[in-house]
Amino acid sequence: MKQIFNWVLTHPKTVVLMLLLTTALAASQMRNLHIETDMDAMLPKHSDAYVNKQVLEERFGSTDLVIVGIINDKKDGIYNTHSLAIIQELTNWMEEQPLFRTLALNDLLSLDTIKDIRGSEAGLDVEQFMDGLPDNQEQIDHIKQRMHAFGVYEDVIVSADGSGTIVAVKPMPNSRSHYAEIYDLVKGKVAEIEARGGSERFFISGRPVIEGVFGAYMPAEMKRMQPIVMALLLLLLYLSFRTPRGVLLPIVVVLMAEIWTLGTMAALGAPIYTITTMLPILILAIGIADAVHFLSRERLLAHHRAYAHRKERMVEVMHELWKPMLMTTVTTGAGFLSMLASDLLPIQDFGMYATIGIVYALLITMLLLPAALMILPEKVKHAERKPLFSGYVEWLGGAVLKHPKRILSFFAILLVISSIGLMRLDVNASLVDQFKPGDPLRQADKLLNEHFSGTTSLDVMIDTGRENGLLEPVFLQHLIDLQEEIEKDPMVGDTGSISEFLQTMNQALHADDPAWHRVPESSDMAAQYLLLYSFSGAPDDFETFITGDYRHAHVRINMKTDETKVVTALLERMQIKTDLWFPADQGFKVEWAGTGFTVSRLSEMIIHGQVASLATSIIAIFLLCWWMFKRLLIAAIAMVPVTLAVTVNYGMMGNVGIPLDIATALTGAMALGIGVDFAIHYLHRYHEESEAGNSYEACVINTNRSVGHAILFNSFVVIGGFLVLLTAALYPQMKLGALIAATMVVCYLATCYLFPVLLGMGKKKIKV
Numbered sequence: 001m002k003q004i005f006n007w008v009l010t011h012p013k014t015v016v017l018m019l020l021l022t023t024a025l026a027a028s029q030m031r032n033l034h035i036e037t038d039m040d041a042m043l044p045k046h047s048d049a050y051v052n053k054q055v056l057e058e059r060f061g062s063t064d065l066v067i068v069g070i071i072n073d074k075k076d077g078i079y080n081t082h083s084l085a086i087i088q089e090l091t092n093w094m095e096e097q098p099l100f101r102t103l104a105l106n107d108l109l110s111l112d113t114i115k116d117i118r119g120s121e122a123g124l125d126v127e128q129f130m131d132g133l134p135d136n137q138e139q140i141d142h143i144k145q146r147m148h149a150f151g152v153y154e155d156v157i158v159s160a161d162g163s164g165t166i167v168a169v170k171p172m173p174n175s176r177s178h179y180a181e182i183y184d185l186v187k188g189k190v191a192e193i194e195a196r197g198g199s200e201r202f203f204i205s206g207r208p209v210i211e212g213v214f215g216a217y218m219p220a221e222m223k224r225m226q227p228i229v230m231a232l233l234l235l236l237l238y239l240s241f242r243t244p245r246g247v248l249l250p251i252v253v254v255l256m257a258e259i260w261t262l263g264t265m266a267a268l269g270a271p272i273y274t275i276t277t278m279l280p281i282l283i284l285a286i287g288i289a290d291a292v293h294f295l296s297r298e299r300l301l302a303h304h305r306a307y308a309h310r311k312e313r314m315v316e317v318m319h320e321l322w323k324p325m326l327m328t329t330v331t332t333g334a335g336f337l338s339m340l341a342s343d344l345l346p347i348q349d350f351g352m353y354a355t356i357g358i359v360y361a362l363l364i365t366m367l368l369l370p371a372a373l374m375i376l377p378e379k380v381k382h383a384e385r386k387p388l389f390s391g392y393v394e395w396l397g398g399a400v401l402k403h404p405k406r407i408l409s410f411f412a413i414l415l416v417i418s419s420i421g422l423m424r425l426d427v428n429a430s431l432v433d434q435f436k437p438g439d440p441l442r443q444a445d446k447l448l449n450e451h452f453s454g455t456t457s458l459d460v461m462i463d464t465g466r467e468n469g470l471l472e473p474v475f476l477q478h479l480i481d482l483q484e485e486i487e488k489d490p491m492v493g494d495t496g497s498i499s500e501f502l503q504t505m506n507q508a509l510h511a512d513d514p515a516w517h518r519v520p521e522s523s524d525m526a527a528q529y530l531l532l533y534s535f536s537g538a539p540d541d542f543e544t545f546i547t548g549d550y551r552h553a554h555v556r557i558n559m560k561t562d563e564t565k566v567v568t569a570l571l572e573r574m575q576i577k578t579d580l581w582f583p584a585d586q587g588f589k590v591e592w593a594g595t596g597f598t599v600s601r602l603s604e605m606i607i608h609g610q611v612a613s614l615a616t617s618i619i620a621i622f623l624l625c626w627w628m629f630k631r632l633l634i635a636a637i638a639m640v641p642v643t644l645a646v647t648v649n650y651g652m653m654g655n656v657g658i659p660l661d662i663a664t665a666l667t668g669a670m671a672l673g674i675g676v677d678f679a680i681h682y683l684h685r686y687h688e689e690s691e692a693g694n695s696y697e698a699c700v701i702n703t704n705r706s707v708g709h710a711i712l713f714n715s716f717v718v719i720g721g722f723l724v725l726l727t728a729a730l731y732p733q734m735k736l737g738a739l740i741a742a743t744m745v746v747c748y749l750a751t752c753y754l755f756p757v758l759l760g761m762g763k764k765k766i767k768v
Contacts, residue, residue: 026263179212285721287361335673342609418651453493465587663732675747
């Protein structure tokens with residue numbers, strides 16, 4: 001390695017030029033980066049949630065709707081000319097927008113489009129509830145009375161008390177990349193209506209809106225948080241080194257590593273997901289550690305004037321640090337690469353590109369810093385300055401040696417409290433809960449769920465196995481049975497199927513006698529009803545519930561929450577019923593889809609991926625430490641800080657009530673990967689002190705003097721960098737920032753306080 005080091009130090013300008021050209025090449029690729037907010041795109045393509053969603057959209061169209069809720073708290077609610085005029089205006093406006101699909105009835109649902117079904121001498125009369133704007137109160141009251149009598153759309157389109165209504169529209173199938181634009185478009189129209197005055201309140205929600213807001217927040221958050229973290233790093237570097245080169249060189253290292261990483265992502269066509277927006281922050285916070293260790297060691301040698309010539313000093317620093325820096329990079333990479341064990345694509349990408357970024361940071365550190373220091377003129381007065389917090393670092397060694405029992409007691413209590421929290425840990429992959437409790441979108445979703453049947457879709461697709469199979473009375477009745485069973489769940493607002501409409505037609509064709517509100521008595525009768533309806537209505541009004549060959553049926557479920565435990569409990573309960581009413585041995589096939597089902601599957605994958613990644617990273621890091629230190633006992637001790645930190649992390653989540661989700665699931669492997677750096681640097685230096693024949697006490701004090709400052713600074717940077725995420729607009733980033741910061745505090749305390757106590761246990765002190 002010394003030959004490589006000598007070449008770098010002999011050709012510093014060439015090295016810097018090569019690094020700058022590579023950075024320019026990576027930067028040129030960044031224009032190809034794109035953002036992915038589609039939750040289905042995060043799933044593996046073989047997942048039943050992904051496959052079933054594609055089948056659902058192919059057979060019945062998308063069930064993802066942009067929802068505009070209109071609430072009027074006055075006496076008549078929305079049943080007044082002003083509110084009804086707004087509904088009509090908003091409906092007409094949506095029909096004109098190219099980003100919306102409005103061909104069929106279920107593409108655009110509002111009081112101005114939905115249809116009433118009544119019997120007549122000619123058969124069935126199908127007409128819109130609101131055929132033009134009503135002229136007087138009598139016409140308005142008639143609409144209200146028919147809406148209540150029809151029942152199918154009550155609490156779905158109009159609330160039961162008449163205080164609110166929704167206008168819901170499907171985006172065009174190819175408009176997913178325009179969801180943020182759609183949200184801005186609808187928000188602009190609503191603002192225009194609100195500016196005219198009135199007692200109506202407006203709320204916008206729906207899965208396309210949620211994904212659109214994510215798409216708007218993500219790039220904005222990346223741009224906003226980057227300078228904050230940069231300012232924090234500049235401040236910490238200045239306080240630590242108090243020299244221009246000590247501040248600027250580490251910053252250049254991590255900025256280059258960041259550009260290289262994003263350029264690599266762009267070149268490979270990798271999208272930016274919600275969690276991968278944190279990669280730049282991660283690289284800034286973690287990638288700077290090697291630069292800090294390098295400059296700290298170089299300054300310490302310069303301070304003691306250990307070498308007469310700068311080149312000799314640089315060679316010694318590079319020779320001394322390349323192994324521990326390589327090992328920390330490898331172990332950190334092992335922690336992040338363990339995320340490849342997850343089935344979720346965002347977590348896989350996060351782990352892979354975080355590892356690439358950390359490797360880039362090491363490579364740039366070992367090339368740029370020695371080359372730059374060789375080019376820059378050496379200033380002796382800078383080398384003579386003592387590091388910041390030197391007093392604390394000196395005190396630390398003595399404090400650990402004086403109070404080992406207190407330190408052990410503290411960590412034992414922390415472990416017990418965390419173990420209790422582990423038993424309370426829950427999982428929740430809710431989309432809405434990814435926004436802060438006070439976020440306008442989350443508040444809108446909450447209010448719409450209170451007034452209407454729910455904004456979360458859950459879908460059941462049933463293949464009867466034969467043409468015209470869904471027209472059979474037994475099957476139609478079992479659809480009703482399934483709906484009634486589902487609606488027993490308090491978190492289900494409403495369900496819909498073809499059976500509901502056939503019941504209504506049956507009653508309408510029997511003089512509106514409630515006794516006939518049941519499914520038709522034969523398949524032929526059901527087919528005739530649908531034919532009669534098509535004469536007055538439109539043939540495609542029911543395309544969201546049935547296929548043209550009457551083989552496949554769809555039951556729509558509106559839920560008032562997308563919380564994992566609620567959806568999963570419903571799915572488990574309904575599995576028993578669907579096996580009973582639609583048995584596979586009779587040719588039936590039942591498939592679930594929709595946002596609720598995707599959330600449930602995401603949670604399962606989060607749990608499986610978390611267990612797999614933690615197990616993989618623990619084994620990999622342990623084996624690497626064993627290989628590095630050649631002793632099982634030392635490898636086990638090296639794992640103590642990170643294992644303790646992970647336990648405390650998940651225990652804290654359980655105690656505070658923070659569930660595992662797609663962001664917080666990252667914390668375990670991240671803590672293992674980042675935190676083990678502290679242990680390796682500490683043990684590597686302790687090993688050298690031990691090899692020099694020093695006593696246990698001298699080893700502890702000298703190790704603190706040598707690496708204590710760098711570990712402390714690294715802790716400040718990582719903790720501060722992730723605490724910046726507390727200012728994020730997205731809740732996952734906030735939670736991840738707080739958890740990683742807290743975990744790194746535990747890692748630091750365990751490394752610098754618990755480590756030396758463990759190494760000093762027993763009659764014979766442990767040799768590393």
